[in-house]
Amino acid sequence: MVNRLSADERKAALKELPGWSEAKGRDAIARVFTFKDFSEAFGFMARVALVAEKHDHHPEWRNVYKTVDVVLSTHDADGVTQKDIDLAKAMDAIAKQLGV
């Protein structure tokens, strides 16, 4: 069990995650990733899926062709935790390798 970040902690963490923002109407963080095409978008998702499964912490995400719309929150904590920040960083790193 991890603790929910306070509003200040969440704000500080988001400062280091350009592209991510507070999800509207929820205690969650969100980012839209846009790739070149479906193949790149799904390749990104496949790599993120391995990370998510390894850490047993999974994203909510929606894919339409070349875009991947991600929302992260921790169900058990009913809000954003360090687990979400870590997954956001891992997603950014994978996207960066794909030139995003």
Next chain:
Amino acid sequence: MVNRLSADERKAALKELPGWSEAKGRDAIARVFTFKDFSEAFGFMARVALVAEKHDHHPEWRNVYKTVDVVLSTHDADGVTQKDIDLAKAMDAIAKQLGV
């Protein structure tokens, strides 16, 4: 370019696709697939992604842990076409192999 199915054609096609229904407020068809866990859900998505890429026709889909929420329509035709029916059938066949 494929033609948009008429309301009657769409209705007839849906009769052969139990589990699928008309998407609310859109000319599209939808189904929610529920698997055992994330690994099975993402395994399903990976197999569907290969089919989608092969036929250059891609789903809109949202994954939250073990569920995959799918909406199919054909952008170029601004509605449901035979391509969507074919992709729906392929998804059902893959899900069936996974015991869904």
